[in-house]
Amino acid sequence: xxxxxxxxxxxxxxxxxxxxxxxxxxxxxxxxxxxxxxxxxxxxxxxxxxxxxxxxxxxxxxxxxxxxxxxxxxxxxxxxxxxxxxxxxxxxxxxxxxxxxxxxxxxxxxxxxxxxxxxxxxxxxxxxxxxxxxxxxxxxxxxxxxxxxxxxxxxxxxxxxxxxxxxxxxxxxxxxxxxxxxxxxxxxxxxxxxxxxxxxxxxxxxxxxxxxxxxxxxxxxxxxxxxxxxxxxxxxxxxxxxxxxxxxxxxxxxxxxxxxxxxxxxxxxxxxxxxxxxxxxxxxxxxxxxxxxxxxxxxxxxxxxxxxxxxxxxxxxxxxxxxxxxxxxxxxxxxxxxxxxxxxxxxxxxxxxxxxxxxxxxxxxxxxxxxxxxxxxx
Numbered sequence: 001x002x003x004x005x006x007x008x009x010x011x012x013x014x015x016x017x018x019x020x021x022x023x024x025x026x027x028x029x030x031x032x033x034x035x036x037x038x039x040x041x042x043x044x045x046x047x048x049x050x051x052x053x054x055x056x057x058x059x060x061x062x063x064x065x066x067x068x069x070x071x072x073x074x075x076x077x078x079x080x081x082x083x084x085x086x087x088x089x090x091x092x093x094x095x096x097x098x099x100x101x102x103x104x105x106x107x108x109x110x111x112x113x114x115x116x117x118x119x120x121x122x123x124x125x126x127x128x129x130x131x132x133x134x135x136x137x138x139x140x141x142x143x144x145x146x147x148x149x150x151x152x153x154x155x156x157x158x159x160x161x162x163x164x165x166x167x168x169x170x171x172x173x174x175x176x177x178x179x180x181x182x183x184x185x186x187x188x189x190x191x192x193x194x195x196x197x198x199x200x201x202x203x204x205x206x207x208x209x210x211x212x213x214x215x216x217x218x219x220x221x222x223x224x225x226x227x228x229x230x231x232x233x234x235x236x237x238x239x240x241x242x243x244x245x246x247x248x249x250x251x252x253x254x255x256x257x258x259x260x261x262x263x264x265x266x267x268x269x270x271x272x273x274x275x276x277x278x279x280x281x282x283x284x285x286x287x288x289x290x291x292x293x294x295x296x297x298x299x300x301x302x303x304x305x306x307x308x309x310x311x312x313x314x315x316x317x318x319x320x321x322x323x324x325x326x327x328x329x330x331x332x333x334x335x336x337x338x339x340x341x342x343x344x345x346x347x348x349x350x351x352x353x354x355x356x357x358x359x360x361x362x363x364x365x366x367x368x369x370x371x372x373x374x375x376x377x378x
Contacts, residue, residue: 015357016366024199024347030300036375037279039063039153042164044281044294046149048077055099055114059092061296062153067140068092069149072114079151080137086110112137147184167277173238180263183290186310190326194305194333198340200297206336207282208234209362216335219328223247223254224272230361240271250286251324258288258315291329301344307333
């Protein structure tokens with residue numbers, strides 16, 4: 001059988017090359033990303049308000065680890081590796097739940113308080129030399145920001161201010177810009193979970209550019225006409241895409257949304273801002289609500305995405321119809337994820353062995369590729 005040889009073409013100066021295809025299909029590269037990206041950096045794990053009472057818990061997958069987040073009896077959020085210290089059984093087997101006072105391993109009944117300390121086990125009194133703090137659950141670093149719990153598995157986590165809050169400031173040009181939306185005080189209007197059969201980087205790259213917007217996002221470009229020209233909001237520091245002149249709000253049909261969030265400035269009104277917080281968070285800011293995506297990469301070709309729509313508490317409490325507001329970005333999500341799933345199989349093609357190219361409006365994606373390859377080489 002004759003092998004197919006893919007010709008190589010010199011890259012013109014207006015284009016830059018992408019990552020090679022194996023970066024999206026190779027299990028070993030994904031394992032390195034788990035170790036050097038997801039387990040080394042701050043990842044957004046859970047919305048703090050979801051754990052509204054002591055004993056509420058949620059488990060999430062970060063890299064290769066199951067992480068347990070719970071609210072202590074004194075009201076603080078705590079994070080631990082979801083592993084019993086006795087024989088390594090998974091402590092909490094459900095994605096979420098509520099316990100009264102303690103977390104008990106279903107295997108041998110080793111029991112931990114909500115601060116992670118070992119408090120009971122069969123025959124524990126006959127083992128007086130066992131240090132209950134030393135054999136407590138392994139703690140994970142946790143910070144709260146924008147109303148979410150962010151966790152980091154690293155022994156020495158990087159600066160949260162520089163790598164997380166700084167990412168928003170770098171994109172918007174001013175750290176106060178994102179604080180004006182008061183995200184930590186907003187209420188959850190809708191949450192949708194998407195199981196995307198694509199590599200996490202394809203989703204990041206897609207979110208960062210708008211070269212595709214005129215092709216697959218008719219509803220979005222009706223609301224944000226400048227997106228039809230191919231320049232994404234993230235291409236320019238501090239830029240927010242303006243609503244069309246006849247558009248009333250960030251809704252699927254351009255009809256009016258809800259009142260502007262109280263602290264949003266006049267300059268931010270009738271504009272859409274997008275922020276990527278590497279490695280796995282997208283923040284979308286519009287005058288009357290915030291949309292936040294959290295990605296959980298589970299394999300080289302599978303990524304679960306949780307998307308929250310957040311509104312002023314009085315809007316949610318009033319029972320207002322959120323459907324037109326939610327539907328706009330839900331359609332964007334469906335369109336984007338379908339494009340990523342169409343792309344994933346070709347990452348293993350010999351035609352993409354050396355990668356593809358980025359046009360000038362996508363050159364900022366090259367910075368993401370540089371960041372990733374430096375992380376993997378560290």
